[in-house]
Amino acid sequence: MSEGGRGGVTIVDVARAAQVSTATASRALGGYGRISAATRERILAVADDLGYRPNDLARAVRVGRSSTIGLVVTDLANPFFAQATRAVVDTASALGHEVLIANTGEDAAAERRAVRVFVEKRVCGLVVVPAAGADHDHLFRPDGRPHLPLVLLDRRLPGRSAATVISDDLGAAREAVGLLAGRGHTAIGMIDGNSTVPGVARDAPAGLVSAAADRVEGFLAGLRDAGLEARRDWMLYATAAEPGAAEEAALTLLGSPDRPTAVVANNSDVALAVVMACNRLGLAIGRDVSLIGFDDASWTRAFTPAISVVARPVAGLGEAAVRELAAQIGGRPAASEPIVLPNRLVDRPSAAPRR
Amino acid sequence: MSEGGRGGVTIVDVARAAQVSTATASRALGGYGRISAATRERILAVADDLGYRPNDLARAVRVGRSSTIGLVVTDLANPFFAQATRAVVDTASALGHEVLIANTGEDAAAERRAVRVFVEKRVCGLVVVPAAGADHDHLFRPDGRPHLPLVLLDRRLPGRSAATVISDDLGAAREAVGLLAGRGHTAIGMIDGNSTVPGVARDAPAGLVSAAADRVEGFLAGLRDAGLEARRDWMLYATAAEPGAAEEAALTLLGSPDRPTAVVANNSDVALAVVMACNRLGLAIGRDVSLIGFDDASWTRAFTPAISVVARPVAGLGEAAVRELAAQIGGRPAASEPIVLPNRLVDRPSAAPRR
DNA sequence: TTGTAGGCGTTATCAC
DNA sequence: GTGATAACGCCTACAA
Numbered sequence: 001m002s003e004g005g006r007g008g009v010t011i012v013d014v015a016r017a018a019q020v021s022t023a024t025a026s027r028a029l030g031g032y033g034r035i036s037a038a039t040r041e042r043i044l045a046v047a048d049d050l051g052y053r054p055n056d057l058a059r060a061v062r063v064g065r066s067s068t069i070g071l072v073v074t075d076l077a078n079p080f081f082a083q084a085t086r087a088v089v090d091t092a093s094a095l096g097h098e099v100l101i102a103n104t105g106e107d108a109a110a111e112r113r114a115v116r117v118f119v120e121k122r123v124c125g126l127v128v129v130p131a132a133g134a135d136h137d138h139l140f141r142p143d144g145r146p147h148l149p150l151v152l153l154d155r156r157l158p159g160r161s162a163a164t165v166i167s168d169d170l171g172a173a174r175e176a177v178g179l180l181a182g183r184g185h186t187a188i189g190m191i192d193g194n195s196t197v198p199g200v201a202r203d204a205p206a207g208l209v210s211a212a213a214d215r216v217e218g219f220l221a222g223l224r225d226a227g228l229e230a231r232r233d234w235m236l237y238a239t240a241a242e243p244g245a246a247e248e249a250a251l252t253l254l255g256s257p258d259r260p261t262a263v264v265a266n267n268s269d270v271a272l273a274v275v276m277a278c279n280r281l282g283l284a285i286g287r288d289v290s291l292i293g294f295d296d297a298s299w300t301r302a303f304t305p306a307i308s309v310v311a312r313p314v315a316g317l318g319e320a321a322v323r324e325l326a327a328q329i330g331g332r333p334a335a336s337e338p339i340v341l342p343n344r345l346v347d348r349p350s351a352a353p354r355r
Numbered sequence: 356m357s358e359g360g361r362g363g364v365t366i367v368d369v370a371r372a373a374q375v376s377t378a379t380a381s382r383a384l385g386g387y388g389r390i391s392a393a394t395r396e397r398i399l400a401v402a403d404d405l406g407y408r409p410n411d412l413a414r415a416v417r418v419g420r421s422s423t424i425g426l427v428v429t430d431l432a433n434p435f436f437a438q439a440t441r442a443v444v445d446t447a448s449a450l451g452h453e454v455l456i457a458n459t460g461e462d463a464a465a466e467r468r469a470v471r472v473f474v475e476k477r478v479c480g481l482v483v484v485p486a487a488g489a490d491h492d493h494l495f496r497p498d499g500r501p502h503l504p505l506v507l508l509d510r511r512l513p514g515r516s517a518a519t520v521i522s523d524d525l526g527a528a529r530e531a532v533g534l535l536a537g538r539g540h541t542a543i544g545m546i547d548g549n550s551t552v553p554g555v556a557r558d559a560p561a562g563l564v565s566a567a568a569d570r571v572e573g574f575l576a577g578l579r580d581a582g583l584e585a586r587r588d589w590m591l592y593a594t595a596a597e598p599g600a601a602e603e604a605a606l607t608l609l610g611s612p613d614r615p616t617a618v619v620a621n622n623s624d625v626a627l628a629v630v631m632a633c634n635r636l637g638l639a640i641g642r643d644v645s646l647i648g649f650d651d652a653s654w655t656r657a658f659t660p661a662i663s664v665v666a667r668p669v670a671g672l673g674e675a676a677v678r679e680l681a682a683q684i685g686g687r688p689a690a691s692e693p694i695v696l697p698n699r700l701v702d703r704p705s706a707a708p709r710r
Numbered sequence: 711t712t713g714t715a716g717g718c719g720t721t722a723t724c725a726c
Numbered sequence: 727g728t729g730a731t732a733a734c735g736c737c738t739a740c741a742a
Binding site: 058062 | 734737738
C-alpha cells in the first residue's frame with residue numbers, strides 16, 4: 001500500500017486499475033448506492049495502493065456546494081478574537097466544515113475584498129466581525145437579505161437584518177458600575193478603547209462598534225441606577241489603533257486632581273493602560289483607584305491586587321455563531337433576534353470599597 | 356446594475372446575454388488573450404448587471420491548482436500563534452493566497468485529519484506547526500520528501516527534510532543566562548512550560564518540541580559560558596495542558612529555602628506563573644528573584660518592576676513562512692537549511708543585580 | 711450489482 | 727478577434 005503517486009491519480013485511474021467503471025469506483029469511494037462488498041473492498045484497496053486522494057474541488061463543483069465556511073475578523077492578533085476564532089474553527093471542524101479565514105484590520109475595503117473572494121470560492125456561509133464604521137452593502141442583496149448564510153459575531157449592524165451573536169455588554173457594564181457604587185464610589189470614570197478616531201476623544205465618536213457603544217450605554221445606565229450624574233470629563237474614548245492612546249487617556253483621567261475614585265476599562269488593553277498610568281502617577285489600585293476591566297485576560301489574576309473583570313463568553317460566542325450558521329446552511333431561517341450570551345462579573349480586590 | 360441573481364449565474368449566462376461565445380466571455384472576464392476593447396466592456400457590463408461571480412472552484416478544477424494555502428496550528432488561542440497566524444494570513448493575502456485554517460490542540464490525529472482534508476481541497480501548500488511528540492509521516496512521501504510545498508513553523512522536525520522557519524531560541528536563552536550571570540547571579544533556575552507530560556517533571560521529558568528543547572539547551576550553554584554548574588532541581592518542566600502546572604512548578608522552585616536567585620521562564624505563561632508564585636511566597640521580583648521570560652506579552656511592561664523578556668520575531672516568523680512557501684509554490688526548491696530569525700533580549704528591571 | 715453517458719462552470723486549444 | 731469544442735475530476739440519472 002501507499003506508493004503515493006504524484007497527486008495526479010484520479011478516480012479514473014482507480015477504476016481502471018480495479019477493472020471497474022468510474023461509476024462503481026465512485027460508489028465504492030463515496031460509500032453510497034448498491035455495491036457488492038467484494039468489489040468495494042477491492043476498489044478501496046486499489047485506491048489506497050495508488051495513493052488516491054479525492055478532489056474535493058471537483059466534487060464541490062459537481063454537487064454545487066462546498067463544506068467550507070468563511071471567517072472574516074478584524075484583528076486575529078487580538079486575544080479576544082483569537083479565542084473566538086479558535087472556537088469557530090473547533091466547532092466548525094466538529095460539524096464537518098472547514099474554515100477560510102481573513103483579517104481586515106477594520107478596513108472596509110479589505111472586508112469587501114475578503115467577502116468577494118470567499119463568495120468566489122463558494123463558501124457555504126460566512127461568520128463576520130464587521131469592520132467599524134464601514135458600510136456593509138456587500139453582505140446584503142438589494143432586498144436587504146444576506147447573499148448567503150451569514151452570522152455577525154460580536155457586533156450588531158444597526159438597521160440590518162442578519163443573525164447576530166453577542167454578549168450582554170450593556171448589562172455587564174451596568175452591573176460593574178453598580179458594584180462600584182455599592183462600595184461607596186460616587187466618582188466613577190470610564191475609558192473606552194475601541195474608538196477608530198485618532199488619539200483620545202472626550203465625546204462618544206461616531207462609528208463606535210455596537211459592543212463598545214453597549215458598554216458606554218451600560219455605564220450610563222449604571223450611573224442612573226445609582227443616582228449619579230455622568231460627567232463628560234470622566235468619560236474618555238481612546239483609539240484602538242495607537243498603542244499609546246489608552247495610556248494617554250488613563251493619564252489624563254487619573255492625573256487630574258479632580259479624578260474619579262473608580263474606573264471602568266472597556267477592554268483589557270485599557271485596563272492594562274490604567275495599571276500603567278497608576279504606576280506612573282503613584283496611585284495604588286484598590287486603594288486610590290478601583291478598577292474593573294473587560295475581558296478576563298490571564299494577567300489580571302497575577303497583579304496585586306488582582307483586577308476585577310467582566311469575563312466575556314468568548315468561546316461560547318464563536319461556538320454559537322457557527323451553530324447558528326450551520327443551522328442556516330441546513331435550511332433553517334436565520335435567527336431574527338440577536339443571540340445574547342451572558343457575561344460574568346468576576347469580583348476581585350481591585351474593585352475595593354471607597355476610602 | 357447589480358440585480359444580483361441568486362448566485363446561479365454562470366459564464367454561459369453572461370455569454371448568452373452579451374451575445375458572444377463562452378470563450379470570448381471567459382477572455383473578457385479573465386483578462387487574457389486577444390479581445391477588442393468594445394466587446395470586453397460590453398461583457399463586463401453585462402456580467403456586472405447580472406451579478407456574475409466567477410466560480411473559483413470550477414476554475415481550480417480546470418487549471419489544476421488553487422490559490423489556497425493551509426495553515427495547521429496547535430493552539431490558535433495562544434497569543435504567540437495568534438500573532439503568527441495573523442502574519443500568515445496578512446502575508447498570504449498580500450501574495451494573492453487565501454488561507455484555510457485548522458487547530459490541532461497538539462493532537463496527532465487532528466493534525467493528520469486536517470492535512471488530509473486540506474489535500475483533498477487541493478491547497479497549493481501547507482504551513483504547519485507540527486504537533487508535539489507525534490509522528491508526521493502524513494506530511495511526507497516514502498522517499499522522505501513532502502507531498503506538497505511545505506513549511507514548518509516554529510518547530511523543527513528532527514530527521515526530516517522540510518523547509519523550517521524558527522527563531523534563535525537557543526541563542527536567546529543562552530544570552531538571557533549570560534545577562535543574569537553578568538549581574539552576579541550564580542543560582543539560576545529554569546522553568547519550561549511546553550511539556551506534554553502531565554504535571555511537573557524534573558527531567559527533560561521526551562517529545563519536547565524543538566523550540567522548547569532549544570531553550571533548555573541554550574540555558575545549559577549559558578550556564579557553561581558562565582562557569583556555572585547546572586542543578587537538576589533547578590530545572591523544572593511543566594505541562595502546557597494544565598493551567599496550574601506552571602504555577603506549581605514555580606512554587607516548587609521558589610518555595611524551597613535553597614532556591615535560585617534568578618529564573619528563566621520559557622514562555623509567557625510560565626513568566627506569569629513565576630510572578631504569581633512570588634506574590635504568594637512574599638518574594639519581590641527584581642529584589643529576591645530576578646526574572647527573564649520568553650515572549651514580549653503586553654502585560655510584562657505593566658508590572659512593577661517591568662519584566663525582562665526575549666521578544667520573539669513572531670510576525671516575522673509567520674511572514675517568512677509564507678514567503679518561503681510562496682517561493683516553493685513558484686517552483687523554487689525548498690530551503691534546505693532552517694530559516695532562523697533573531698530574537699531580541701529586552702532588558703527590564705526584573706533582571707536585577709544580585710543582592 | 712454494474713456500466714454508460716452527460717453535465718457541473720471553467721479554461722484553453724484549435725480553427726476560422 | 728471570435729467561436730466551437732474538448733477537457734478538468736467528479737457524481738448520478740438511467741439503462742442494462
